[in-house]
Amino acid sequence: MAHPPFFLHRSSFTAACDTMTDSPQEPLRPLWLLAELTYSCPLQCPYCSNPLRLGERARELATDDWLRVLGEARKLGAIQLGLSGGEPLLRKDLEVIVGEARRLGFYTNLLTSGMGMDEARIAALKDAGLDHIQVSFQADDPDLNNRLAGSDSFRKKVEVARRVKAHGYPMVLNIVMHRHNLDRMREILDMALALEADYVELANTQYYGWALANRDYLLPTRDQLQRAEAVAHDYQARFGDRMKIYFVVPDYFEGRPKPCMNGWGRIFLSVAPDGTALPCHAAADLPGLMLPNVRDHSLEWIWNDSPDFNYFRGESWMQQPCAGCDERATCFGGCRCQAYLLTGDAAAADPACSKSASHDVILEAVERAAGLRSLPQPIMRNKRNVARALRHPVGSPPGRADTPLSD
Amino acid sequence: MSTVDPDACYGIAPGHRMQWEEVQQSWVILYPEGMVQLNDSAAEALRRCDGRTPLSSVITDLEAAFDEADLSADVLELIDAALQQGWVCLR
Ligand code: SF4
Ligand code: SF4
Numbered sequence: 382m383a384h385p386p387f388f389l390h391r392s393s394f395t396a397a398c399d400t401m402t403d404s405p406q407e408p409l410r411p412l413w414l415l416a417e418l419t420y421s422c423p424l425q426c427p428y429c430s431n432p433l434r435l436g437e438r439a440r441e442l443a444t445d446d447w448l449r450v451l452g453e454a455r456k457l458g459a460i461q462l463g464l465s466g467g468e469p470l471l472r473k474d475l476e477v478i479v480g481e482a483r484r485l486g487f488y489t490n491l492l493t494s495g496m497g498m499d500e501a502r503i504a505a506l507k508d509a510g511l512d513h514i515q516v517s518f519q520a521d522d523p524d525l526n527n528r529l530a531g532s533d534s535f536r537k538k539v540e541v542a543r544r545v546k547a548h549g550y551p552m553v554l555n556i557v558m559h560r561h562n563l564d565r566m567r568e569i570l571d572m573a574l575a576l577e578a579d580y581v582e583l584a585n586t587q588y589y590g591w592a593l594a595n596r597d598y599l600l601p602t603r604d605q606l607q608r609a610e611a612v613a614h615d616y617q618a619r620f621g622d623r624m625k626i627y628f629v630v631p632d633y634f635e636g637r638p639k640p641c642m643n644g645w646g647r648i649f650l651s652v653a654p655d656g657t658a659l660p661c662h663a664a665a666d667l668p669g670l671m672l673p674n675v676r677d678h679s680l681e682w683i684w685n686d687s688p689d690f691n692y693f694r695g696e697s698w699m700q701q702p703c704a705g706c707d708e709r710a711t712c713f714g715g716c717r718c719q720a721y722l723l724t725g726d727a728a729a730a731d732p733a734c735s736k737s738a739s740h741d742v743i744l745e746a747v748e749r750a751a752g753l754r755s756l757p758q759p760i761m762r763n764k765r766n767v768a769r770a771l772r773h774p775v776g777s778p779p780g781r782a783d784t785p786l787s788d
Numbered sequence: 789m790s791t792v793d794p795d796a797c798y799g800i801a802p803g804h805r806m807q808w809e810e811v812q813q814s815w816v817i818l819y820p821e822g823m824v825q826l827n828d829s830a831a832e833a834l835r836r837c838d839g840r841t842p843l844s845s846v847i848t849d850l851e852a853a854f855d856e857a858d859l860s861a862d863v864l865e866l867i868d869a870a871l872q873q874g875w876v877c878l879r
Contacts, residue, residue: 412823456811458811460818460823461823488805488823490820490821512818513803513821515821580820
């Protein structure tokens with residue numbers, strides 16, 4: 382399941398991390414390791430945050446590479462492991478990876494669309510020590526779910542959610558929210574209650590990767606968001622003791638950016654299917670990065686010494702208005718990828734911030750989408766559509782639209 | 789008003805795991821995509837909440853171990869907060 386990790390919305394993790402990383406004697410640690418095991422996925426969500434260039438399965442890391450990465454990460458202090466993708470269940474060695482992760486003391490989170498999960502696998506994963514399963518839904522309505530996923534997947538997801546509970550896993554339901562499902566907030570939360578979810582993450586779409594190429598299709602209106610938020614708060618008040626509900630207003634509508642990754646190179650380390658290590662799973666398109674690979678370098682060097690992880694670490698890279706801003710310890714200047722994609726300068730303030738000189742690009746996008754009489758067709762996330770998505774005016778980094786598909 | 793019952797047994801909630809982190813030199817509670825780092829006194833108390841020992845015995849044990857007179861109020865407050873956070877549950 383390709384979207385920013387859940388912890389970014391959760392205060393206790395952040396608070397705990399703050400006590401650890403802000404004291405001067407404590408070194409920074411990659412507490413969160415996101416292992417993107419494959420970019421292959423049977424679904425085709427138009428909001429997928431995977432990079433537009435999806436890459437070949439033949440270049441994916443081998444089992445042994447992953448096991449080595451886990452051991453190295455654990456030594457650096459990594460403790461939460463997200464097994465993600467694409468669809469991680471497509472990796473036949475998932476049970477082996479989970480088993481080693483658990484042996485090393487990781488808390489293991491599987492982030493899945495549900496496709497490829499059956500009774501034998503869910504039991505084998507439990508035996509291997511898997512701690513938690515997050516199942517993503519596109520919507521509560523089977524037709525809408527299937528349309529957004531580009532595949533007949535709703536019934537399978539319900540079946541998987543039931544199995545998750547039957548096997549005693551804690552279950553997070555993840556629903557990426559946008560124009561086409563925000564009006565169904567009530568029905569979506571009713572579904573989550575019926576499936577006995579322990580947590581529901583209503584993840585408003587963030588516009589990177591495929592989501593950016595589909596922004597006009599996905600951007601909600603302010604009214605929609607406000608109504609949906611009111612419903613979420615109502616359910617939080619009524620059912621909060623049964624099910625924790627997370628709903629965070631999207632940055633496009635808030636005037637402030639998200640504290641992207643809780644700061645560059647601060648607690649988060651992502652490894653892409655081909656072994657590229659990144660401070661943020663959406664950062665591969667930033668200019669000037671050397672994109673170190675775990676095949677060539679130790680994780681210790683990558684985390685502590687590589688130019689990439691130090692590029693936007695701390696505050697010395699900041700310019701105005703961030704450099705003098707009294708909120709910079711809260712938002713870390715926002716998302717470097719969003720800054721680059723929308724302003725052309727990766728060291729600029731995130732344009733989602735109302736103090737950014739480029740904030741107009743956000744306001745205009747919101748206004749334009751709200752005024753559209755007919756919506757564009759979504760560019761579904763699949764290999765056939767890569768070239769089309771890359772040609773899309775806001776779908777690719779400035780100046781890179783015509784770069785031929787590499788390798 | 790605390791709803792914590794000193795005669796009841798509390799344990800770490802399902803889906804949560806408490807473990808010693810060598811790198812951090814501290815106890816932590818892990819749960820889906822999250823973590824809390826415990827301070828020493830919270831860790832000492834929660835370690836003793838094994839789901840089988842009544843809370844009153846946990847308190848007596850702590851008082852003996854740390855040579856303190858009355859830890860009851862502190863521990864009840866901690867368990868109350870931990871219940872609200874969902875880290876522990878009644879067994
Ligand atoms: S296509 Fe959908 S299910 Fe597959 S990785 Fe992307 S967001 Fe997740
Ligand atoms: S100016 Fe920069 S540091 Fe200040 S709130 Fe905006 S993005 Fe954050």
